Each structure stands twice: as C-alpha cells, then as structure tokens.
Amino acid sequence: MTKMTYREAVRAALRKALRSDPLVFLMGEDVGGYGGAFAVSHGLLEEFGPERVRDTPLSESTFVGAGIGAALGGMRPIVEIMTVNFSLLALDQIVNNAATLRHMSGGQFNVPLVVRMATGGGRQLAAQHSHSFEGWYAHIPGIKVLTPATVPDAYGMLLTALGEPDPVFIFEHATLYALEGELDEEAAGMNITRAAVRRQGRDVTLITYGGSLGKTLEAARDLAEADIEAEVIDLRALRPLDTPTILESVAKTHHAVVVDEGWRTGSFAAEICAQLMEKAFDELDAPVMRVCSEEVPMPYAKHLEDAALPQVKNIVAAAKQTVS
Amino acid sequence: MSTPSISERLPVDREHALFLLREMLRIRRFEEKAAELYSLQKIRGFLHLYIGEEATGVGSMQAFAQDDAIVATYREHGHALARGIPARVLMAEMFGKATGCSHGHGGSMHFFDRSRRFYGGYAIVGGGLPIAVGLALADKLRDRQSVTACYFGDGAVAEGEFHESLNLAALWKLPVVFLCENNLYAMGTALARHQSQTDISAKGESYGIASSAVDGMDVLAVETATRQAVEFVRRGNGPFLLELRTYRFRAHSMSDPDLYRTKQEIEEWKKRDPLLLFQAELRQGKLLTDSDTPRIEAEVSAEIDEAVRSAEAGPWEPVERLLDDVQGPAAP
Numbered sequence: 001m002t003k004m005t006y007r008e009a010v011r012a013a014l015r016k017a018l019r020s021d022p023l024v025f026l027m028g029e030d031v032g033g034y035g036g037a038f039a040v041s042h043g044l045l046e047e048f049g050p051e052r053v054r055d056t057p058l059s060e061s062t063f064v065g066a067g068i069g070a071a072l073g074g075m076r077p078i079v080e081i082m083t084v085n086f087s088l089l090a091l092d093q094i095v096n097n098a099a100t101l102r103h104m105s106g107g108q109f110n111v112p113l114v115v116r117m118a119t120g121g122g123r124q125l126a127a128q129h130s131h132s133f134e135g136w137y138a139h140i141p142g143i144k145v146l147t148p149a150t151v152p153d154a155y156g157m158l159l160t161a162l163g164e165p166d167p168v169f170i171f172e173h174a175t176l177y178a179l180e181g182e183l184d185e186e187a188a189g190m191n192i193t194r195a196a197v198r199r200q201g202r203d204v205t206l207i208t209y210g211g212s213l214g215k216t217l218e219a220a221r222d223l224a225e226a227d228i229e230a231e232v233i234d235l236r237a238l239r240p241l242d243t244p245t246i247l248e249s250v251a252k253t254h255h256a257v258v259v260d261e262g263w264r265t266g267s268f269a270a271e272i273c274a275q276l277m278e279k280a281f282d283e284l285d286a287p288v289m290r291v292c293s294e295e296v297p298m299p300y301a302k303h304l305e306d307a308a309l310p311q312v313k314n315i316v317a318a319a320k321q322t323v324s
Numbered sequence: 325m326s327t328p329s330i331s332e333r334l335p336v337d338r339e340h341a342l343f344l345l346r347e348m349l350r351i352r353r354f355e356e357k358a359a360e361l362y363s364l365q366k367i368r369g370f371l372h373l374y375i376g377e378e379a380t381g382v383g384s385m386q387a388f389a390q391d392d393a394i395v396a397t398y399r400e401h402g403h404a405l406a407r408g409i410p411a412r413v414l415m416a417e418m419f420g421k422a423t424g425c426s427h428g429h430g431g432s433m434h435f436f437d438r439s440r441r442f443y444g445g446y447a448i449v450g451g452g453l454p455i456a457v458g459l460a461l462a463d464k465l466r467d468r469q470s471v472t473a474c475y476f477g478d479g480a481v482a483e484g485e486f487h488e489s490l491n492l493a494a495l496w497k498l499p500v501v502f503l504c505e506n507n508l509y510a511m512g513t514a515l516a517r518h519q520s521q522t523d524i525s526a527k528g529e530s531y532g533i534a535s536s537a538v539d540g541m542d543v544l545a546v547e548t549a550t551r552q553a554v555e556f557v558r559r560g561n562g563p564f565l566l567e568l569r570t571y572r573f574r575a576h577s578m579s580d581p582d583l584y585r586t587k588q589e590i591e592e593w594k595k596r597d598p599l600l601l602f603q604a605e606l607r608q609g610k611l612l613t614d615s616d617t618p619r620i621e622a623e624v625s626a627e628i629d630e631a632v633r634s635a636e637a638g639p640w641e642p643v644e645r646l647l648d649d650v651q652g653p654a655a656p
Contacts, residue, residue, distance in 0.1 A: 025465065057488070057491060057492060057495065061484065062489050062492050065451070065458060065489075066461055066492065068454070068455055068458055069455040069462065070459070072443060072455065072458065072462070073458065073459045073460075073461070074462055075461075077458075092448055092451055092485075093451065096448050097446070097455060102649050102650065103429055104426060104429050104430045105426050105429070105430065105434070105444060106425070106427030106436065107649035108426070108436050109438060109444075110652055141651075142650055165652035165653070166651045
C-alpha cells in the first residue's frame, strides 16, 4: 500500500496503461508540455513522448471525435477534456457518435474510448467553470458514466475502463485531486458498475457520489452524535446505476436522502427518487429528500457559492427531517 | 473550363470506361427506385438522393484501396454502392430489415460495412470530419499505409468541425483526403448566402493544406484529381482538400418542396448530367457502341429489381434484440 493523492492515483493509472499497452495514448488540451491543467499528467510527456501524450488545439469537438475515430481504427485512446464545462463543445460527438455507433451500425463497430474530465464547483470559479453535468451524461444510453470519489477508485476505475468495449466517461471532481488515500497499485481490476456502502447505518440511507461523498460522510458523523445512524452509499457509477444496492439499504433504513451537486430540477437525484418510488414505495416511511445545488448560475463570492452548493449542514438537516 | 479530349485524359480503356458508366447508372437507377419506394411508403424516414452527383462518388472512389477507410454523410447511397456494398443490403437497410447493412438500425442515413472499412453515414453536418481525422491518426500510429476518405458537402464547411478538423489533420500531417461535394446548396441555402469565401478549395490554404477543385460532373476528371490527391497523401505529405463541384438534380430530401432555386437553373445543370456527358464523350472516343448502354441498363435494372425483391423478402430484426447492440459485454 502506498499513500498518495487522487491526482497521483490517476497519473499512476495513466502511466501503467501507457506502459502496458502500446495502443493506449493520451490526448487533450495541455496534457503534455503543461502537465495537465490539474497536473494529472505531469511527467508523462517526458516518459512517453509526444506521439503518445498529445497536446491538442482548443478543439473539443474535434479531438473528442478524433478519439472516437482512433478507437474505431483500433487504438485505445484516453481523451482528457480539461473540464466538464468545455465538454459542452463536444456534445455532438459524444451524444451522436460515441454513444450511437455500436447500435446504429447494427453491432459492427464499437468505440473503446475513455474520456476523463474534471467536474464540479466549490473553487470560486463562477458560472462557467463550476458545473456538475455528469447527471446529463448519465441520461445517454451507449456510454458508461463513472464518478470515482476515492484514491483506489481514481486508479482502479480508469484502468478497468480501459478494458471496456464501449465509451466510458470518468468525472473527476476537481476538489478531490488533493485528497489523500492508500493505494495498492498491484490490486486486481475492480468492478466499476457496483455502488459501495461507505458507512453502515440503520436509520437513514444517504445516497451520493463523487465530490459530495466527503461532505456526506461528515454529515453522517454529525448525525451519529444525534443518535441517527446513517448508511452512506457511494454510487461510483451513474450509468449503469446499481439500483439493487440502494434498494437493499432502503429496505433496512426506510428513509433516504440523495445528495447531488447538480441543480435540483431534472437532476440525477430526481432519477434516484423516481426509482425509489417505483421499486421501494412500500419500504419508505417518509418522502425521499434531495440535497442539490440551488437553481442559480454559480456565483463567484465565497459566501454565495457556499450557499448555492450542498453543504454538510443541509445534509444533516434533510436527514433529521426525514427521520423525524 | 476547356476539357481535353478523352484520349488526352486518363489512359482510359474501354473496360474501365464501361465500368465507370455502369457504376454511375447503378446509383442513378437505385436512387430512382428508392424515390419510387418512398412514395409507396416502403422506405420511410428521411431520404436524400444522390441523383446528379454520381460522377463525384464513382470517380473519387476509384482512387481508394481496400485498406483505406471511408467516412460519408447522410447522402451516402452513392458512396456505399461505389465502395462495393451490395445494392440488396442497402435496399434492405432502407426497408428497415435485419438483412440491411446496419440491421435496420440506421436506415438511409446510416449505412455501415465493417468488411469494407465503410465507417458510416453521419447525419449531423460536419460530424464525420473529426471521426475521419481519428481514423487517420490510428492508421498513422499503427504504421499502416491506409488513407481515410472523408466526404462532406458545402454546408459542412460552415461548421466549426470543418475548420478544427482541417487544422488538426494538417498539424499532425494525417493521411486524410477531405472530399467536399459542393452541390451549391446547404439544404436550401445557396453557397453565396452562407459562405463569405465561396471558393471552398481556397480554404485549405490557410491551414497549409494542399487543395484543388475539379468539375464534379466529369467522372474522369474526378478520378484523376482524386488519384493525385490520394497519391500525395499516401506519400506522407499530410491531408488534401479536394473540392468536387457538382449539383443535385433532386430536392434536398423527399420532404423538400425545392422553393429556393429556379427550374431554369436545374434544367441548365441537367445539360451537364454526368451520365450524358460521359456517354457523349465515350461515343465520340469510340469507346461506347450503340448496344452498350441498353445492355448495361438491362443488367443494372435486373440488379435493382433483385435488390428490391431481396429487401422485401428479408426478415425483420426481432424486437427481442432491441437493446442488444447498445453496449457490448463488460470486460471480464
């Protein structure tokens, strides 16, 4: 086991993939000379050279499309989009090509492409650099949507994604890069479609993913002081969604709160609520609560941004309300 | 432009000349039949006919080898036929049958054929260009000698992806031949109404891309120009932009009332019908006899009739398979 940051874990996974498979290459904006906007790929250009660690122009649509084409052509591309905000410029390629080609071609072609990007708010970057659109992406059949929230997941989900036959999108919450954890780099491949129970509890199920996991675990500790034992589920993957793990927990706690940094309206949290209505209606002792971002373009000022994002106190309040 | 006589052009022999004529006729008759079947509601959805543009697809496709990759648009029936995908599987695809080239999942706009490296019809204008760039990147990284043919229309040059793709292909010296089939209309908007620079081949220069333009109604000129472009690209010189100046005789799609151009304009262009031009030239060069065209027509007609019969008879994809091709089996 080695102690390292989330950033170092992603880098270690990239290095391992580049070393072990000559078909793997990394491309994106500033992944090479700059070392990655979040310093994830720092040092990889020096080790693997510009053919395999390729800096691209600011052409999101085309370098994502080129990743799709290279995957069709037999390569194993990893495309880094600097942030989820810029991925909007590549939506056509993602939605209309990456996600459709296998089905539209009658199963003749597949797109073994991994796309990584930073997501989320909380760094005072205002309304154009703070989105959480992973819930949007989870709407699309034909792709997988992963949201690693721990150091082992940052490493293992990327490596496992590279064995998938179809496009995998990995959303790395930007506030997680400095997170420290223990990693066993020799660990076997991991399941990337199962949720993880990060804390056991009997009173309420807190369902979350990605950047909100830390806040949710903190809320669970606060709740324990008030004699409310919360179970915390880290979804890990939004598509496919591991509904059985959620249902199993709710069957035990009979209460649920969903914590999701996306805006409330049309959020991924709404999908969880709908599934609980469809599949666990008789298990619920109270309405499912949601803790989401406020319906506002993200403001810059710290106190306003804090007020717009889900916070520990909001999660605690929602949990207390649902069990009361 | 003045055209040299056929003997001064390609060293074209009678066999090759008749092959080109047959290929263009196959597309013309296939498309006429598709229009008829659309009105009978055998073919549904959108249908974009290639009639008038046969010389661009047939002439250019001669320059590409088996190992080369093809990326096309939603107006790709001609490219698919010229690439060698049998008419019966294309017709079956438009019928929505399991025997279609995409199992009835794609329809007219989305023909695919893995065995012929035909990477599909892309129906978001400009969306195929980045894919072509990526295919070429893969070929380059894997040290294959293949080139990628990337077909698109004049409408696509207004898309950001056109400019991004030309830039990236030039920057990385990728083996792509960009083939712009300029039929003068982006759906209903004339070239001069959507482009500040109407000379599309000139746009390559700003990216340092070798470019040229050719009369897209002249199948031999298209073949010659494309062979030159492919040779240039295959030698490792980076991409090439070839503008094929053509015209579609039919409306944009079956639902287009064609209100944005005059009948007179269409009739003027029909005087330059690529089939008529080529047959006239072949007769002049004594490469075509009076009995050739009726014989080829009969053979093509039989092929198209058989394609329709086969499509009719083909089975439907079972509904039980609806979700099967969304994602492949997970990694072990």
